[in-house]
Amino acid sequence: MTASSVTSPPEPPDVEDDHDDGGGGWWSASHGWAKVVVAAVAVLILLLVGGLAGALVGQRTAPSYGPPAGAIDVGFLQDMSVHHRQAIQMAVWERSNTTDPALRQLAFDIESSQTQQLGMMQGWLQLWQQPTETAPGQFMGWMGMPMTTMPGMASEADLQRFRASSGQALDVAFLQLMLRHHQGGVSMMQTEAAQGQVPVVTALARSMTTSQTAEVTTMTQLLAARGAAPLPAT
Structure with a gap:
């Protein structure tokens, strides 16, 4: 076989650049x-x-958290928020104006504990998208006994007399008003503890009952030591 009879291999096909004649x-x-x-x-x-x-x-259609409006737990938190606010105001005034160390300490303890409790109650109500307080004049409806004011609450005249006092008269007025205030809230706390449906709220009500019962005993003793008597219940 001669060199001229050897067939050369076919040339490879041309590879075109990326191009689409079909317009793709x-x-x-x-x-x-x-x-x-x-x-x-x-x-x-x-x-x-x-x-x-x-x-x-x-998010727009999800139901609200917590119990519905009108539930015992909601009504208790709303009413007790109003109740606590007045107690805190009286405690702050007493702490700032008394010269008696025992009364100053008692007022500080009430102010601190009820401020903390108020924060918890307000937080739950806001989480449940409920009003944070009862409308004026519509208290105690959740207990089946609607009232224009709650038991134990001081009137504006009571508060003016308290703020106008000084010395031992100031301390006696504070003890009388706060003692009646504590006693007035007991029925609300006991109702929530017995009938509430939200465990953290019923636990708070039981804790309030325990601490305020102890404070009632202390205030009764402090009043007696100053020759004064408790006020009639409201």
Whole structure:
């Protein structure tokens, strides 16, 4: 066999640059795996957008947390918030104006404990999207005995007399008003502890009953030591 009889191998076909005569552009020229990846990313984006939209709709339609308006737990927290606010105001005035160390300490203890409790009660009501206080003149409805004022609350005349006092007269007025205030709230605390449906609220009511019962004993003794008697219940 001569060199001239050897057939040369065929030339490889020309490889054109990425080009799509059919007008498909980059997508048509891409490899199959690239198309699969792009499609998967597009599906993922659609799923994320759909999930976000669903979450936003769910936020608008989700029910409120906690018991409904009119429930015992709600009514107790709303009424007791009003009750506590007045006790805190009287305690702050006494602490700031008394010259008796024992009374100053008692007032500080009442102010501190009831301020903390008030914060808890307000926080629960806000979480449940309920008004944080009872409307004026509509108290005790949750106990089936609506009243224009709550037991133990000092009148404006009582508060003016208290603030106008000084020395031992100030201390006696504080002890009398706060003692009656504590005693007036006991029925609300006991009702919540016995009939409430939210465990943290019933536990708070029991704790209030224990601490305020102890303070009632202390204030009764302090009044007697100063030759004074408790006020009649309201």
